[in-house]
Amino acid sequence: MFNKTTSANFLKFGQISETFSKHSLSFERFITDNHQVNLLKSYDHTVYISPLEGMAMLVISEDPELDELQLFAIHRNISIKKGMYFAIVPMTTVICYDIYYNPSGVMQIYNLPEVKTFDNIQLKTKVENIIAYYYVVKSPNYVFPGETHYLYELTYVDNGSLQTTIEGQKYILSSNQCIFYGPGQSHSQFVIGPESCSYLTVIFEATGVSKDHLLNKVFNVTKEQKSIIDDFVRNSNNSLAYSEDLLVVTLNTLLLKLLQTEALGKNQDKVTIPITQHFQNNFLEEIVTYIHNNIYGPLTVEDISQEFSISRTYLQRLFKENLHTSPKQYINEIKLSNSKMLIKKGQYSFSEIADMLGYSSIHYFSRLFSAKFGVTPSEYSKKIYE
Numbered sequence: 001m002f003n004k005t006t007s008a009n010f011l012k013f014g015q016i017s018e019t020f021s022k023h024s025l026s027f028e029r030f031i032t033d034n035h036q037v038n039l040l041k042s043y044d045h046t047v048y049i050s051p052l053e054g055m056a057m058l059v060i061s062e063d064p065e066l067d068e069l070q071l072f073a074i075h076r077n078i079s080i081k082k083g084m085y086f087a088i089v090p091m092t093t094v095i096c097y098d099i100y101y102n103p104s105g106v107m108q109i110y111n112l113p114e115v116k117t118f119d120n121i122q123l124k125t126k127v128e129n130i131i132a133y134y135y136v137v138k139s140p141n142y143v144f145p146g147e148t149h150y151l152y153e154l155t156y157v158d159n160g161s162l163q164t165t166i167e168g169q170k171y172i173l174s175s176n177q178c179i180f181y182g183p184g185q186s187h188s189q190f191v192i193g194p195e196s197c198s199y200l201t202v203i204f205e206a207t208g209v210s211k212d213h214l215l216n217k218v219f220n221v222t223k224e225q226k227s228i229i230d231d232f233v234r235n236s237n238n239s240l241a242y243s244e245d246l247l248v249v250t251l252n253t254l255l256l257k258l259l260q261t262e263a264l265g266k267n268q269d270k271v272t273i274p275i276t277q278h279f280q281n282n283f284l285e286e287i288v289t290y291i292h293n294n295i296y297g298p299l300t301v302e303d304i305s306q307e308f309s310i311s312r313t314y315l316q317r318l319f320k321e322n323l324h325t326s327p328k329q330y331i332n333e334i335k336l337s338n339s340k341m342l343i344k345k346g347q348y349s350f351s352e353i354a355d356m357l358g359y360s361s362i363h364y365f366s367r368l369f370s371a372k373f374g375v376t377p378s379e380y381s382k383k384i385y386e
Helices: 010-013 223-234 242-262 274-293 301-308 311-324 327-345 350-356 362-373 379-385
Strands: 015-017 026-032 034-042 047-053 056-061 070-074 079-081 087-088 095-101 108-117 126-138 145-146 152-159 161-166 169-173 177-181 189-192 197-207
Touching: 010 015, 010 070, 010 274, 026 087, 056 189, 070 301, 079 327, 095 108, 126 161, 126 242, 152 161, 169 177, 189 301, 197 223, 197 242, 197 379, 223 242, 223 350, 274 301, 274 311, 274 327, 301 311, 301 327, 311 327, 327 362, 350 362, 350 379, 362 379
Parallel strands: none
Antiparallel strands: 015 079, 026 095, 034 087, 034 108, 047 079, 047 095, 056 070, 056 087, 126 197, 145 189, 152 177, 152 197, 161 169, 161 189
């Protein structure tokens, strides 16, 4: 999922500003179809982005030398806090937007070490054509002597056991297992055991396939993947409308699911019921707003639990499932983010900053700062001065 500027994650960088006073502000209008970013802008005051046409994405970072770039889809007028580094890139073919800023303010440019390209989501692993498909039942000891062709081929065993040899390497397929042959791979098959073997074969052309993840391995077909295979068989009745299109789409889905399982393993994120997710988003936004409003001081996880009358366990799960972090880590990240802004002002000592943010000592603050950004507060201050 894309992050949206309405999400709690965006509060670190800015907020939604449906209406804002344009009095005394200057503005520039931009029209672009460029999906590449080689520089980021930063203003010493709050700026406002007003999208006019197309859909845009905000690329933003508090400190591009230390932090990863964050991406947010822009649907409404937004304000961006001073000192943030950002760029706007199209999500549609062309975008048009206005930037409102203080004419007496100062803008800085940060040149990225390398050009970043933000392309739209496209199908990279693609089944181009299905050449043939058939479901067969072979008796015990059936031998297919082998062949070699320039296509991809899927063999899925429905029942029984099948031995297949690929380039001299033997593999055993049992029920609900499958294997792929790649272009140029010689392969043969042999039914083993006392029972017949039924299996599905699909021969197809494809592009963008990760052969390292696909070939020379036996896949255990999950319940979800078995359902996709059943859909493929149902769509093989080409008398139904769009059945041929669905055959290609279904095979493509199965191919991607198997590749995803191989690449990521069995750990899958728990599916959340949409209405529950909607409640969690709103509740989490309230909690995050509370954290930002009370960040100057010794804010603890227990303080948040008491404020919102929830258990520590539920709070931990809420942050883990939605922000992929813990409440304590999120609080520390916001504190450390604010510490950088305080250091940039040059008005406070490191001891004062540590005290303002509720850290028990300057040494603890310095240790957390170094662990997060890879430099000590004094080194960071020196870098800014230079």
